[in-house]
Amino acid sequence: MHRSGRPTGDSTRGRRFEVLTGLVPLVVLVIVWEIIGSPDSPFYPAPSSWWPALFTRGQGEDIIPAIIDTTRTFSLGLVIATIVGVTIGIAVGVSARTDRAFGPMFEFARALPPAAMVPVATLLLGFDEPMKIVVVVLAAVWPIMLNTRTGIRSIDPVRLDMARSLRLSRRRTIGSVLLPAVMPAVLLGVRVATPVALVITLLVEYLTGVNGVGALVGDAQRTFQPARVYALIVIAGLISLVVNSLVRSAEERVRRRHGVERE
Template identity: 30%
Template sequence: MNVLKKTGYLLGLPLILIAFWVIYTSVTTNFFIPEPATLVERFFSIWFAERFLSDVVPSVVRLLAGLVLSIVIGVSVGVVIGYVRWIRWLFEPLFEFIRAVPSTILIPVLLLLIGINDAMKITLIVFSCVWPILLNTVAGVTSIDEVQQNTARVIGLKGFERMRYLVLPAASPQIMAGIRQSLAVALILMVVSEMFASTDGIGHWTINFQNRVAIPEMWSGVLLLGIIGVALSAVFQMIQKRTLAWYEGLKENQND
């Protein structure tokens, strides 16, 4: 019964919106809102029959490459900064300043420095996505419970073992929160970079369709981006549940 209820909550609103969409397009002819059947046909014919390998795959590869690099850099640097107090005092104001710079304003700079290529797009994604991960990692490392630290010291945890069994597990809830924030940012910047500085990709063709007033085609790109976002979120939630199973169990016990 719980499964049926969760499924109902999950699919209820999308089904209502689709029903409203079908009814609306059946009683009116709005040029800017295509019929569901037309949109679905364009979606599969464009993004799976014509442009899957040439545009969809490169976009997803850039997105994932940017996210992976952001996670590696953010967690590594964040652990060092959080663990070493004088480094944190030295660099924290600089990081806060850089984080405040809008990422899209860097597109002209990166175009001049790197050029119109995949490296520029991945660099833009990394520059924006690394900060939520890095700052959440620092916060997680610096907020480790003092009792846990004393216990690790008593049992002789040092170096790599201390990092593996104390620091990373204790900071992992906040690290995962930072990664979750970065997912949406990465998708947005993938699209923006392809709109302004690319000859391929989902963002490039979505804006191209809009400029050509190809409305169903444009909406098919929006639909694809939404599906990619939902898929990223679903995969992340699966990983989070496995990674933080101990943490979720601890919260449940505290609630009980």
């Protein structure tokens, strides 16, 4: 057996190289697009025309506030979905009776397409930020709730016996044993819910025209500015990339703390 393990410097360089290889198709696509597309095409305007299109006719001032709006709706929605999802997940996870009582209702709510909730939400809450957040929460809460429930159920019975035999109070059992034990499951749920929340944020903005990048996309589409549409989509993609990497690194940290990385 040869024992020349690669030095770490080499392997990080190797991984970085792999990431770069992963970008090749995207780069090729953009280059091909640039070559065959023209700035005036109504369908496929060349990528080089996208960035300037953001700022034509004094529209540049809308971009930053729109990004802030979208990010705020999305993050508030995700945070509220996490709090609600974890609370419900723990409640139905620890008690089979609660699970039976609320299970069918949750199944029904989960099966509703979030887009179908938009008209109802606008009726009840108006064209405003709370409406957007409610729709995002309704879509993003399920993966978090289901993962939390599964996480609670898969806690080893010995661990629960331990908490009982140490005569920990209910509050301390939840805070010191249950919550930390389900953290990896919760974060997995959050990671699944993150793209959902972002998609729904953009969708609601697009459908209702209430602020944000999605509303600008709808606006640009209706006013025949394809280059601007693509530019906004790239911005949405970048927001998603940043948020995903944040969630992923948080998940990684928690998993390491739980000693799960030895798997």
